[in-house]
Amino acid sequence: MNHKSLLAFRAFMEGGSVNDAAERLHRTQPQVSRLLASLEDEVGFSLFVRKGRRLNPTREARKLYSQVERALSSLDEVENEARRIKNHQRSHVRILTAPHVTNVLVAEAIATLTEETPQFTATIDSRTRIDIDIWLGREQFDIGISVLPLDDSSIDIEPMTSVNAVAVMHKDNPLATHAEVTLEDLIDEPLVINSPRTVMRQRIDALFRKKGASPNIRLETPNGVIACELAARGLGVSIADGFVARSSMRPDMVIRPFSPKLTLEYVLFFPRWRTRTQSVNRLAELITLSAQRVSDES
Structure with missing residues (x-):
């Protein structure tokens, strides 16, 4: 054509x-x-x-x-x-990540690298966790960030940090007075929950099955940020990735530790066939440091 x-x-x-x-x-x-x-x-x-x-x-x-x-x-x-x-520009990096990771981890790393290397430029392509699986073979990228599991022979995976799931709710929810929210607390509680294809939902469903119970789902969405925002409006309790919750802070939102501990493993991934530039390696280092700091603070 x-x-x-x-x-x-x-x-x-x-x-x-x-x-x-x-x-x-x-x-x-x-x-x-x-x-x-x-x-x-x-x-x-x-x-x-x-x-x-x-x-x-x-x-x-x-x-x-x-x-x-x-x-x-x-x-x-x-x-x-x-x-x-043509311009011998080796400082451009194409980043594939989820929107909440951009807010919590990537923005700070990019700001630091821009100060260190004024010629640094980047393209940031935001995808949900589900979309990253679908798009791995289609996107052109230099570095990606996601949660395990990832099963693709075209990428190299490096561990970055881990983060625990948390309970998110409105400040007036009775569970907001708890120092910790447990699975037992949520047996009959209306939930704002991720859709079945997401890693978080699969982990939550497994916990409920082990308990011999079913989640009381009021609202369902594939987007963890949306789930947190709805929970912050008092529409239910959400069990969220700790990074997602912290990138979604709203007035009247309360975050509490969740038990039993549900840990998500964050990794960096790189196209196996592409040689990593100095800028890619430095950005990976800065993102890992930022992730570990945020994880320690939580």
Whole structure:
């Protein structure tokens, strides 16, 4: 397919109009219209329907866009990498991590490395724990951070730190007066809990099964940060990764130790085929130090 037509299609889908796409691409509206028409001819099905003076994308266009955006993003990264090679830029690092880890661990490490190496640059791609498993074979990255287990032959894994799960709730919850929240305390307590595919949920379900009980699930989400925020609003108690809880602090939120101890192992992972640069190694060192400090404080 014509690269310019794909660029016009992406710009239209992102901007919502031919006029906006033309501004993004520094082209005229007729030029963009011709590129979009050319793309329709190439794919052989309708990408747009006209309503009044506006073009609206069809269902087929929305399906195609997800693949086009991914392909063009990969090409953008190829161009960026070529530019970095041309400029002998060895200080750029592509980081793959979860949003809460960025807040708690990565931001401080990046700030330190930026002070040490002014030419340092980074691309940070945030994925949920579930998405990291799915995207490992697709993403271009230099260093990643996640929770075990990780089972992929394309990566090298190095231990970083461990963190204990905690109980999160509103300050008015009766359990907030406890020095420690136990599994027995939660037998009938409404829970805001992670979805079944997450590592945290699987560990919690195993604890309840061992006790011969089932969790009283009020709300369920794959995102630990959202679970903590809902718990902080008084909608139930959440059992959360300690890093997630601390990155989600809200007014009236209370965090308590959880028993029995539920420990999560955080690791760094690297593409096995890629040679690590000095910046990657230094960033890994700084992230590990930050993780160990936060873990000790908790």
